Amino acid sequence: MRWDGLFADLEAQLAHGRWQDTETEAAELTRGERASIVLADRLRGAIGAPLTVMLEDGQRLQLTVSTVGSSWIGGSDRSGSLVLNLDAVAAIDSPLSVTTPESSPGRRHLGIGSLYRSLSRARAGVLVSGRDGRVLGEGTIDRVGLDHLDLAVHPRDEQRRGRNVRGLRVIPYGAIHLVRSAHTSSV
Incomplete structure (x- = not known):
């Protein structure tokens, strides 16, 4: 036994x-x-949620995420709407615990150029900031290339009219970390 x-x-x-x-x-x-898992999928899981994002230049943004592309985040903060280049993000103060992959193959491959083209079509006044936090220009995006954009330089709260345009600035995507919408002033 x-x-x-x-x-x-x-x-x-x-x-x-x-x-x-x-x-x-x-x-x-x-x-x-x-x-x-890619960062964009984790950020997509945070749509509608507030995040604190630290940029390479040390700037901290408190923003609410509204949309996420393959290489960018769209959202808003106290100053209005903005688009962040993911390459400019140094850290995110959030666990980003939900992962939401992009279900549309077409949207999965929309890069930041597509977003800039949309802003150009809308003739939206924007402020473009560089990687070091300096303003690269404000105005209206006129043309969008594969790796750069042309910005008609004028005060972003004014319409793009010939008399308002002070010049044309070509800005490589790699130099951009943040694009902000025009402030709306109340009179």
Whole structure:
């Protein structure tokens, strides 16, 4: 009868070993799945939520996320609407615990150029800030290339009219970290 106890003990050890193998495999699969998550998907899970974002220049923005592209975040803060280049983000003070992959293949590949083209079509007055926090220009986006945009320089709270335009500035996307909407003034 002593053999029965030995066999039961061996069976228990085998079952425990299989469970450990299953746990190890599950942990490895979880790590592999996490390794494929991109920041944009985590930010998409925060749509509608307030975030604190630290930019490369040390500036901290408190914004509410409204849309997320493959390389940019759209949202608003106390000053109005804005678009952030994800490359300019140094840190985000939020756990970003929900992951929401983009379900549309077409939208998944919309880069920041598509957003700039939309702003250009809308003739929206904008303020463009560079990576060091300096203002690169304010006015209206006239043309959008593959890796740069042309900004008609004028006060962003004025219409783009010939008399208001002070020049044309070509700005590479890589130099831009933030684009803000025009302030609306109440008279």
